[in-house]
Amino acid sequence: MTKADIVNEISKNTGIEKAVVLETVEKFMESVKGSLAKGENVYLRGFGSFIVKKRAQKTARNISKNTTIIIPAHNIPAFKPAKTFMGEVK
Known part of the structure; x- marks a missing residue:
């Protein structure tokens, strides 16, 4: 949709x-x-929550160049559905 x-x-x-x-x-x-x-998180009762997740710093590899890079800590948006929402989707 x-x-x-x-x-x-x-x-x-x-x-x-x-x-x-x-x-x-x-x-x-x-x-x-x-x-x-x-x-700030957004809470919608009966629907779900739009939240900010914090990702920790991590080490990643660039396979084509065979190098290691550091990915800094960062925030990402996420959606967590409410239990009532999950019950209706199943």
């Missing part, structure tokens, strides 16, 4: 214009990205 599909589905089910729904979805995604960029 794409963002356009989500907008069409919400618009069809609620009767709200697609342009308004699209703007709302865009603002929601901006809010989530902004919170994660600040290191």
Whole structure:
């Protein structure tokens, strides 16, 4: 399902214009990205959590050049679904 599909589905089910729904979805995604960029997690009860995971520094290998490189510690965004969500997907 794409963002356009989500907008069409919400618009069809609620009767709200697609342009308004699209703007709302865009603002929601901006809010989530902004919170994660600040290191804040986003919790949506019954749906899941958008969290920031911290990756430790590690050593990796470049096989083609046969060298070792250090990958510094960094943060990555992740999604953890709620238990009720997981129960519905199974």
